Amino acid sequence: MAKYPTPMLDELESGPWPSFVSDIKQEAANRKANPKNLDYQIPVDCLEDLLGQVELSYKEKETHWKHGGIVGVFGYGGGVIGRYSDQPEMFPGVAAFHTMRVAQPSGKYYDTKFLRTLCDIWDLRGSGLTNMHGSTGDIVLLGTQTPQLEEIFWQLTHEMHNDLGGSGSNLRTPAACLGMSRCEFACYNTQDMCYQLTMDYQDELHRPAFPYKFKFKFDGCPNGCVCAMARSDFAVIGTWKDDIKIDQEKVKAYVAGEIKPNAGAHAGRDWGKFDIEKEVIARCPTKCIKWDGSKLSIKTSDCVRCMHCINTMPQALHIGDERGACILVGAKAPVVDGAQMGSVLIPFISCEEPYDDIKEVIEKIWDWWMEEGKNRERVGETMKRLSFQKLLEATETPAMPCQVKNPRTNPFIFFKESEVPGGWTHDLAAYRQRHQR
Ligand code: SF4
Ligand code: SF4
Secondary structure, eight states: OOSSOOHHHHHHTTSSSOOHHHHHHHHHHHHHHOTTOOOOSSOTTHHHHHHHHHHHHHHHTSOOEESOOOOOOTTOSSSEEOOEESOTTTOGGGSBOEEEEEOOOGGGOOOHHHHHHHHHHHHHHSOSEEEEOOTTSOEEEEEEOHHHHHHHHHIIIIISOOOBOOOSSSBOOOEEOOGGGTOTTOSSOHHHHHHHHHHHTHHHHHSOOSSSOBOEEEESSTTOTTOHHHHOSEEEEEEESSOOEEOHHHHHHHHTTSSOGGGGTTTTSOOOSOOHHHHTGGGOTTOOEEEOSSOEEEOGGGOOOOOHHHHHSTTTEEOOSSEEEEEEEOOBOSSSSOOBOOEEEEEEEOOOTTOHHHHHHHHHHHHHHHHHOOTTOOHHHHHHHHOHHHHHHHTTOOOOGGGOOSOOSSSOOOOOGGGSTTOOOOOHHHHHHHTTO
């Protein structure tokens, strides 16, 4: 029998979707039954108290988690998010119920030993609730008490050779798509870059020194499986410079219906016969691809590498050979200033180990942001407040047309004296002569 009535939470179980309420109830029952005969290190009824507190929050329409509360492991400034109940007498099992962020493996590959060890640690020392994965990509362990933190950290680092992730005003756990390990579209080794940069920037990950959070994400191509463009302050998105490779015979096979489009991804539905005009040509965002009935051609200078044609006919079209990445800066979720996508800073950069070119850009951005950023201001907000031009200056990047988001809406253009050939002049005749008007 449940410790508290939870009518509002019970209602959430009635929809067609998987329910977190059902998950918590199942784990609560499991802990009571204790099939592993564990000597639980936090109260066995913590999950029932959790349900009770969430029900109260729904009823009173306010959270009963206190805001903040610094807690962590020795030597680290992040990785643990302190959670304290403001009703500890009513719900003692969740009086302290901290969240731990654990670094996910690059590309999120696990073996069963890793998962079993992690779950064994968490069953014993935590609530048993996990979130695979949090929005930054981390493995999220939900709910433990302060004396368990160092124990869990020791086991994570010494038994599993893993680490805590980032939280607070620091570098958050970098995330990569599975890239070259499985994907033919990967323009650079996302997993390796993610791993190398995670190792190089350990200080920034564990010792908060920034104005606010900073996220790296690495997508191997513009398909964006880790949503780098929308969800990271610094997005590295694979791209290529040369022509898309076209196998004309395979294109004809798609048109003749011999190969299923989209790699057969829509096999369960009848979309009718493949129509290259409607499904590829008309959908090209820059209208740079043409089909004359026997030959497909692409005007490379107009192609924005959106991946649509390649995704539709993957056996006929392939990414080019001159590969690297595009760097975008400043994406963020809508906390203070509204959601924002990343802006192109560097349209093409090489991605060769040891990634010195990339690190140089990162460090220039950090130096500028740490100097100019306000407290709790994401780099995208600093960029918006002070102008994109300041970011170009800070990173010593030349202005390029591909950085222009939209045409300017006022006629005033400000030049520096150094940018005007021949310097300033108030002599109109001399000016006209110089510019031959
Ligand atoms: Fe493949 Fe591109 Fe997705 Fe990475 S982002 S897994 S390279 S499709
Ligand atoms: Fe057009 Fe996108 Fe294909 Fe380029 S990648 S040709 S922009 S559909």
